[in-house]
Each structure stands twice: as structure tokens, then as C-alpha cells.
Amino acid sequence: MSATPETKNATLFEQLGGAGAVDAAVDIFYRKVLADYRINRFFDNVDMEKQAAKQKAFLTMAFGGPHNYTGEDMRKGHENLVKMGLDDSHFDAVMEHLGATLQELNVPQALIAQVAAIAESTRNDVLGR
Amino acid sequence: MLNITLGESKISCQANETVLEALLKANIQIPYGCQQGVCQSCLMCSLDAAPPVLAQAGLKDTLQKQNYFLACLCHPEQDMTVALPEQQGALLNASVIKKQQLTPDILRLVLQYDAELTFFAGQFVNLQRFDGLMRSYSIANSPQHDKILEFHIRRLPNGQFSNWVHDELGHGTPLTLTEAQGSCHYLPGRMEQPLLLIGTGSGLAPLYGIINDALAQGHTGAIHLYHGSRNQDGLYLIDEMRGLTKQFDNFNYTACLSGACVAEQAIETGYAQGRAHDLALNANQNLKGWRVYLCGHPEMVNQSKRAAYIKGASLSDIYADAFLVSNR
Ligand SMILES: Cc1cc2nc3c(=O)[nH]c(=O)nc-3n(C[C@H](O)[C@H](O)[C@H](O)COP(=O)(O)OP(=O)(O)OC[C@H]3O[C@@H](n4cnc5c(N)ncnc54)[C@H](O)[C@@H]3O)c2cc1C
Ligand code: HEM
Numbered sequence: 001m002s003a004t005p006e007t008k009n010a011t012l013f014e015q016l017g018g019a020g021a022v023d024a025a026v027d028i029f030y031r032k033v034l035a036d037y038r039i040n041r042f043f044d045n046v047d048m049e050k051q052a053a054k055q056k057a058f059l060t061m062a063f064g065g066p067h068n069y070t071g072e073d074m075r076k077g078h079e080n081l082v083k084m085g086l087d088d089s090h091f092d093a094v095m096e097h098l099g100a101t102l103q104e105l106n107v108p109q110a111l112i113a114q115v116a117a118i119a120e121s122t123r124n125d126v127l128g129r
Numbered sequence: 130m131l132n133i134t135l136g137e138s139k140i141s142c143q144a145n146e147t148v149l150e151a152l153l154k155a156n157i158q159i160p161y162g163c164q165q166g167v168c169q170s171c172l173m174c175s176l177d178a179a180p181p182v183l184a185q186a187g188l189k190d191t192l193q194k195q196n197y198f199l200a201c202l203c204h205p206e207q208d209m210t211v212a213l214p215e216q217q218g219a220l221l222n223a224s225v226i227k228k229q230q231l232t233p234d235i236l237r238l239v240l241q242y243d244a245e246l247t248f249f250a251g252q253f254v255n256l257q258r259f260d261g262l263m264r265s266y267s268i269a270n271s272p273q274h275d276k277i278l279e280f281h282i283r284r285l286p287n288g289q290f291s292n293w294v295h296d297e298l299g300h301g302t303p304l305t306l307t308e309a310q311g312s313c314h315y316l317p318g319r320m321e322q323p324l325l326l327i328g329t330g331s332g333l334a335p336l337y338g339i340i341n342d343a344l345a346q347g348h349t350g351a352i353h354l355y356h357g358s359r360n361q362d363g364l365y366l367i368d369e370m371r372g373l374t375k376q377f378d379n380f381n382y383t384a385c386l387s388g389a390c391v392a393e394q395a396i397e398t399g400y401a402q403g404r405a406h407d408l409a410l411n412a413n414q415n416l417k418g419w420r421v422y423l424c425g426h427p428e429m430v431n432q433s434k435r436a437a438y439i440k441g442a443s444l445s446d447i448y449a450d451a452f453l454v455s456n457r
Contacts, residue, residue, distance in 0.1 A: 019166050023187055027443050035439045048434050052444055053169065066165050 012064035012114050016107065022059045025101050030055045032097040039093050042081050062098065062119045074125035082128040091123055134210040142205055148173070148184075149200035159213060164201045171200040176210040189445050191249075191312035220257065220305040221246060223278070225298060231281060231365040235331050236295050237269075238280045240304065248272055248309030249316075250338025251422070253450065255307040256280075256290070264290040267335035267424065267450060268309065271342045278306075281334035281365075285454065313422060313448040315342040321350045325421045327409045327433055329357045332425020335450055337366065339422055344377055352377075353413075357385035357405025364400075371399075383408060406433040410440065417441030420448070427451035 017024075030052055034040050043051060061067045069077075078086060098119055102112045131142045133151055142151035149161055149171050161171040166186055180198035188197055197214070227239035248254070250271045257263040270279040284291045298304065313335055324343065328336045333356050343352060358364050370382040385405040401408055406429050413419075421437045423430045430451040437447055 019187065030444075031439060031441075034435060048431070048438065048444070 012111065012118075013060075013066075015111060016063050016115075018065070019060075021105075022056055022063060022065070024105060025059050025063075026052060026056050028104055029059065029097055029101040032101065033094065036093060036097065039090050042084065042086065042090070061122075062115050064114070064118055071122070071125040074122050075128055078126045079128060086127060088123075088127065091127060095119060131205045132208045133205065134208075135212065145204070147201055148203040148205060148209070148211065152200065159200065161201060166199055166202045169199060172197055172214055173200050173203075173211050174198070174214060176212055178205075178207050178209050180209070181206050189312055190316055190318070191314060191448070194316060195312075220307060223256075223304045223306050225300050225302065225304070226277065228298075232362055234284045234363070235365060236282050236284070238282055238294060238298075240278045240280070240306070242276050242278060242306065246272075246276070246278075246309065248278075249314035250342045251314035251335040251448075251450075252309040252311045253313075253335070254278070254309050256294075257305045257307070258290065258293065259303055262290055262293075263307075267311075267313075267332075267338075267452075269334040269338045271338060271345065279334075279338075281331040281337075283331040288454075311450060313339075313424065313450045315339045315346070315348075317346050317348075319350075319420075320346075320348050323351045323419045324348070324353065325409060325413060325416065325419055325437070326352070326354045327357075327406050327421075327423050327429070328355070329405055329425035329429050330363060330452075332356075332450075332452060333366065335424045336422060340373070340380070344373070344380065349379065351379050351381065353381045353383070353409070355383045355385055355405040355409040357387055357408075359388040360386060361400070405429070406436070409433075410436050413440070415441050420446045423447070423449040423451075425450075425452055427453055 133140050133142050140155040175196040184198040184203035185193045221242045221244050223240040223242040226241050229237040231237050253265045253267045255263045255265050266280040282294050284295045326336045364384050373380050374382050383401050385401045385408050387404040419442050421442050423433045430449050
């Protein structure tokens with residue numbers, strides 16, 4: 001593709017491939033999360049389709065895509081999980097799966113680092129601190 | 130400028146406008162979220178024109194085939210009549226042509242309907258009694274010219290609708306039904322894909338329809354059916370399923386009994402011991418690339434969905450109908 005002004009100024013979300021990339025990543029990412037005994041109890045008793053939609057929301061946000069979540073939303077959204085004992089170790093596990101998912105999809109390291117930075121920036125809100 | 134019709138409202142959609150934008154501009158509220166084709170909360174269905182391909186990005190193939198689309202991605206190419214997913218169409222009249230006991234608790238009900246109905250085996254319709262009581266039942270047959278629908282209906286202790294069907298519904302009793310819904314059905318394409326079907330009790334109804342449909346369309350991949358019940362009394366169509374395994378090399382059938390005191394004799398005569406989904410999922414460690422159908426007991430469906438997914442099946446390849454029963 002020629003370097004049009006659009007591609008030069010492409011957002012992180014566009015560089016990753018937009019909604020299509022979220023679709024590809026959600027399948028791999030959510031499977032890793034559900035298979036991980038350290039954190040899968042947080043995902044018990046939820047409808048898988050709805051949960052997959054929420055995982056898409058999560059990835060869209062981490063990919064720098066369009067979303068309406070505020071830090072306050074992140075606090076409220078994970079409030080019950082914090083009551084269940086959600087802590088840094090669980091957050092780290094999710095970060096691990098996020099990175100591994102992007103590696104599996106052959107996303108360049110520089111972009112993975114940007115995604116990780118966005119996700120990392122929500123840590124205190126997610127953990128309710 | 131094109132016209133969009135939703136229920137009683139007719140609105141115009143400018144070039145460059147999406148259906149969602151046009152609806153919102155006309156002050157018609159429909160659910161929506163990201164407006165980028167990601168969250169799928171603005172799912173709608175076209176009742177006439179096939180929606181633009183781009184408006185169906187990311188939807189399950191069964192939904193695409195039924196003309197579902199995302200309003201936020203849809204730049205109409207012609208006039209469209211659209212509906213929200215749960216919006217029910219007209220009711221059809223139906224009458225009983227056959228009632229046959231399949232097990233002590235499960236009845237085969239065959240109805241004839243009087244108008245046009247498009248459906249796939251495995252979808253469900255809502256049956257409605259004269260007083261308005263309505264319940265969902267899965268379709269066990271493929272569409273034919275004779276306009277019949279087959280259901281397998283299990284009697285629940287004190288269940289209002291199921292007991293009425295078993296005991297009172299007769300040849301002359303008026304009955305109505307809604308349009309077919311749901312995405313749990315067979316679709317041709319990817320004929321070599323292995324299929325895993327797990328059902329408990331009357332959950333065999335949709336699977337029976339899906340299997341016959343797949344075989345009739347020449348599916349070449351392996352097809353594995355696991356049908357489970359607590360005891361021998363709960364299984365049915367056994368001879369017919371065994372017959373199919375002889376007729377089709379790619380069809381495999383496992384009848385599963387989960388009861389504690391399953392007679393040894395039962396095992397000797399070809400039943401597997403254990404719960405259908407445990408047996409099915411233990412026999413297949415890697416489900417990457419498989420298509421999975423799960424029907425019947427909600428807990429079985431939910432557990433299996435998760436397990437099949439973790440074993441590699443992608444979510445868009447897992448079709449499930451949990452036979453949810455309302456809690457009074
Ligand atoms: C998409 C879909 C497809 C379906 N397809 C079929 C089908 O093909 N065949 C079929 O038989 N059913 C099917 N069902 C279930 C069906 O719709 C009814 O829910 C079922 O027949 C019970 O209705 P009822 O009026 O007889 O019971 P209700 O009058 O609604 O009462 C049910 C009562 O039984 C209780 N109960 C719940 N579970 C059990 C149980 N396992 N044993 C005993 N009691 C229980 C409930 O708490 C409730 O009090 C399907 C459901 C859905 C959602
Ligand atoms: C890495 C930072 C994280 C971000 C940016 C994030 C983002 C999100 C978003 C956007 C939602 C959807 C909210 C909604 O629309 O309802 C969500 C829900 C959820 N998240 Fe997170 N999340 C993060 C970390 C975690 C961690 C560490 C866990 C647990 C191990 C977790 C578990 C969940 C669960 C279970 C839900 C669903 C809650 C429900 O259904 O009520 N999240 N998250």
C-alpha cells in the first residue's frame with residue numbers, strides 16, 4: 001500500500017487492524033484466560049457470549065480503539081471482582097495473556113508495547129485503588 | 130435517498146448515512162453501542178432485501194444467512210424493511226397430525242401448518258395455546274413441501290405446556306406458532322469440517338434434524354453424536370441412529386447412560402457409561418476447527434460450551450440451544 005497521509009497518521013487501533021484484529025484476538029485471548037486456573041474463577045457463572053462481547057470491549061480499549069469507558073466505569077465494572085479478591089497477581093496474569101495473544105498474531109513488538117501501556121494505565125482503577 | 134421501514138415508521142436514509150444514523154436522526158431509539166461494528170448491540174434483521182455484505186461483518190454465518198446485519202455498518206443499497214431481533218412476526222395456525230410416544234416422558238408431535246414458513250432443522254418456534262401460554266420447541270425435521278413440523282416434547286412434572294401437549298392436545302385443538310428463530314442449525318459450506326453434537330433428553334430433537342440435514346446435503350467430515358440420559362428409558366430413536374451409522378461411514382453414534390445403577394446388560398448391548406458431554410469431550414482432546422452443537426439441559430450446555438471452547442473450537446463454531454425452563 002502506498003504511504004497515503006492516512007497510513008502515516010494511522011492510529012494504534014488502525015495499525016493493529018481495527019475491528020477485524022479484535023475479532024481475531026478475542027478468540028485466542030479469552031481461551032487463554034478461561035484455561036488459566038489462577039484467574040478463571042472470576043469468569044465463572046457468566047454467559048460466554050456476553051462475556052466474549054465484554055472481552056471485545058476490553059481488547060478494543062487496550063488496542064486504542066473507540067470506547068466510552070471512564071476510569072470510574074473500570075472501577076465499578078471490577079468492584080465485585082475486587083471483593084472476590086482480585087489483586088495485582090491476577091492483573092499480571094491478564095497482562096501476560098494479552099502479550100502472548102499479540103505475539104501469536106505476529107504483532108510487532110513496538111505495537112505490543114503500546115497496547116501493554118494502555119492496559120497497564122488502568123491498573124489502579126481495575127483494582128479499585 | 131432510500132426508504133427504511135421499521136414497524137409503522139418509514140424514514141429516509143441519505144447517501145453516506147447508516148441505518149443507525151437515519152433511525153436516530155428520526156428519533157427512533159434502537160439499542161446501539163460502539164457504532165464501529167464491534168459490539169454488535171445494534172443487530173437488526175432485514176425482512177426483504179439482502180443486507181450489504183459489509184453490514185454483516187463479524188456475524189455468525191447462520192445469522193448472515195438469515196439477513197441479520199449491524200445497523201451501524203449498514204449503508205443501504207436499496208429500500209429496506211427492517212426489524213429488531215426479538216420483534217415477532219405473524220402467528221401461523223397449525224394442527225396436530227401425529228402424536229407418538231418416544232419414551233415414557235417424551236412425545237413426538239407432528240404438526241401441519243397452513244401458511245409459508247421458512248426454517249432450518251434445529252431452529253425453534255414458539256408454540257402458543259389458545260389462552261396465550263407460549264413455549265419454545267426445537268424443530269426436528271427439514272423443510273419439505275408437505276408443510277409439517279416435528280417436535281420432541283418432554284413432560285416436566287407439573288409443567289403447564291408440556292403436560293397439556295401430552296394429555297390434552299388433540300387433532301382438532303387450535304394451536305398457533307411463531308416464525309422460526311435461533312442459529313442452531315446446519316449450514317452447507319466447509320463440508321469436510323468435523324461435527325460434534327451433544328444432546329441430553331429431548332435435546333436430541335434439533336440434533337436429529339441437523340444430522341439428517343447434514344447427511345442429506347452430503348457433509349463429508351466426521352459427524353459424532355452423543356445422546357445422553359440417566360437411564361435407558363430416556364433414550365430414543367436408538368435403532369434409527371444405529372441404522373444411520375451403517376448407512377453413512379462418517380456418522381458415529383454414542384448412546385450414553387449416566388445413572389448410577391446402569392445394568393451391566395445395558396453396557397453389553399452397546400451403551401456407554403457416563404454423562405454424554407464428559408464422554409464426548411474426553412474422547413476429543415483437540416476441537417480446533419470443529420463445529421459443535423449443544424442442545425438440552427442448560428447446565429450441560431453451558432459447561433460444554435466452555436470446555437469445547439477451551440479445547441480449541443472457536444466461539445463462532447459453537448451452536449447451542451439451552452432448553453431453559455422458566456422458574457415460577
Ligand atoms: C430455545 C429453546 C428450545 C427448546 N426446545 C425444546 C424441545 O425441543 N423439547 C422440549 O421438550 N423442550 C424444549 N424447550 C423447553 C420448553 O420451552 C419448555 O420450557 C418446557 O417444555 C417446560 O414447559 P412447561 O410449560 O411444561 O413447564 P412450566 O409450566 O414452565 O414449568 C416448569 C416447572 O418445572 C420446574 N423444572 C425446571 N426444570 C425441571 C426439571 N429438569 N425437572 C422437573 N422440573 C423442572 C421449573 O422450576 C418450573 O416450576 C426449549 C426451550 C428453549 C428456550
Ligand atoms: C488489564 C486491564 C483491564 C481492563 C482494561 C479491563 C476492561 C474491562 C472491560 C472494558 C470490561 C467490560 C465492562 C462492561 O462493559 O460491563 C471488563 C469486564 C470484566 N473484566 Fe476486566 N479489565 C481489565 C482487567 C481485568 C482482570 C485482571 C480481571 C480478572 C482476572 C478482569 C475480569 C473481568 C470480568 C470478570 C469482567 C466481566 C464483569 C461482569 O460481567 O460483570 N478484568 N473488563
